[in-house]
Amino acid sequence: MAKILDGKAVAAEVRSEVAAEVARLRGWGILARLDVVLVGDDPASATYVRMKQKDCAEVGIESRVHRFEAHTSQEELADLVERLNADTAVSGFFIQLPLPEGLDPLALLSEIDPARDVDGLSPLSVGRLSIGLPSLLPCTPHGVIQLLRRSGVQIEGREAVVIGRSNLVGKPLAQLLLRENATVTVCHSRTENLPEVARRADLLIVAAGRREFVGAEYVREEAVVVDVGIHGREGGGLVGDVRFDEVEPVVSHITPVPGGVGPMTRAMLLYNTLQAARAAG
Numbered sequence: 001m002a003k004i005l006d007g008k009a010v011a012a013e014v015r016s017e018v019a020a021e022v023a024r025l026r027g028w029g030i031l032a033r034l035d036v037v038l039v040g041d042d043p044a045s046a047t048y049v050r051m052k053q054k055d056c057a058e059v060g061i062e063s064r065v066h067r068f069e070a071h072t073s074q075e076e077l078a079d080l081v082e083r084l085n086a087d088t089a090v091s092g093f094f095i096q097l098p099l100p101e102g103l104d105p106l107a108l109l110s111e112i113d114p115a116r117d118v119d120g121l122s123p124l125s126v127g128r129l130s131i132g133l134p135s136l137l138p139c140t141p142h143g144v145i146q147l148l149r150r151s152g153v154q155i156e157g158r159e160a161v162v163i164g165r166s167n168l169v170g171k172p173l174a175q176l177l178l179r180e181n182a183t184v185t186v187c188h189s190r191t192e193n194l195p196e197v198a199r200r201a202d203l204l205i206v207a208a209g210r211r212e213f214v215g216a217e218y219v220r221e222e223a224v225v226v227d228v229g230i231h232g233r234e235g236g237g238l239v240g241d242v243r244f245d246e247v248e249p250v251v252s253h254i255t256p257v258p259g260g261v262g263p264m265t266r267a268m269l270l271y272n273t274l275q276a277a278r279a280a281g
């Protein structure tokens with residue numbers, strides 16, 4: 001039976017560290033504040049933003065939401081980014097993605113000051129990460145690394161296979177694993193013999209966005225499996241990219257869905273906001 005990598009518990013640990021540090025900063029007169037740019041009326045985005053605000057409140061970080069109609073112009077949003085970059089009361093901010101059709105997210109991300117880029121997704125932050133300069137790290141990949149580290153899983157020297165090469169998860173995760181001195185293979189939809197490549201992994205990170213597609217043929221004993229995928233289940237609840245019931249009996253460690261990477265992603269946004277507040281203060 002595999003050891004469960006308990007993202008819920010580790011995220012709670014991160015949140016309590018952040019809360020203590022936020023309180024310490026407040027004692028010095030430095031207030032941590034996270035601003036969110038929310039455009040359009042996508043219900044999932046609105047829910048995510050509400051959850052993030054609730055998380056902020058729990059650790060003593062102030063949060064503000066800048067709401068815009070779906071038909072808002074690129075220029076109006078670019079102006080806001082410029083104002084948020086210049087506002088010393090704002091520790092960090094992010095644009096909730098996806099943006100409505102017709103808006104160019106990359107152009108906006110490119111304007112975010114890396115010191116305030118709490119999502120770590122701007123081209124400058126991504127570039128800094130890839131050449132080893134300090135930067136705010138993308139929340140999901142950083143959450144995966146923190147979960148492994150804090151659960152006592154060795155990364156250095158091990159074979160890591162990442163399934164997925166998105167800008168949001170797969171690519172930055174590969175960079176972070178490299179930084180942790182893993183040997184990294186990145187797989188994607190055109191990879192041949194995927195199960196065979198995946199079976200090489202000591203650390204198998206699955207971020208393909210395909211419901212329950214990784215089964216027992218993708219893993220070997222002693223593998224550590226991290227499931228980044230999130231999919232709603234008919235009748236409620238969530239499942240990941242991994243067939244948990246089939247893989248769990250084979251491997252040494254595995255993340256559950258829910259309760260694995262999801263809570264870590266949320267915790268790392270708070271962590272980044274704290275980092276940004278500290279750096280500015």
Ligand code: NAD
Nearest residue numbers: 140164165166169188189207208209228229230261262265
């Ligand atoms: P994406 O769709 O942008 O990228 C998926 C990647 O997987 C692509 O690079 C693609 O080449 C690869 N891929 C797709 N099908 C494949 C296949 N059959 N074999 C091999 N590779 C394949 O998705 P994303 O934004 O990277 O997100 C991936 C998953 O993680 C989604 O389920 C998403 O909901 C979830 N997610 C979870 C969190 C979290 O906090 N837990 C955060 C972000 C994303």
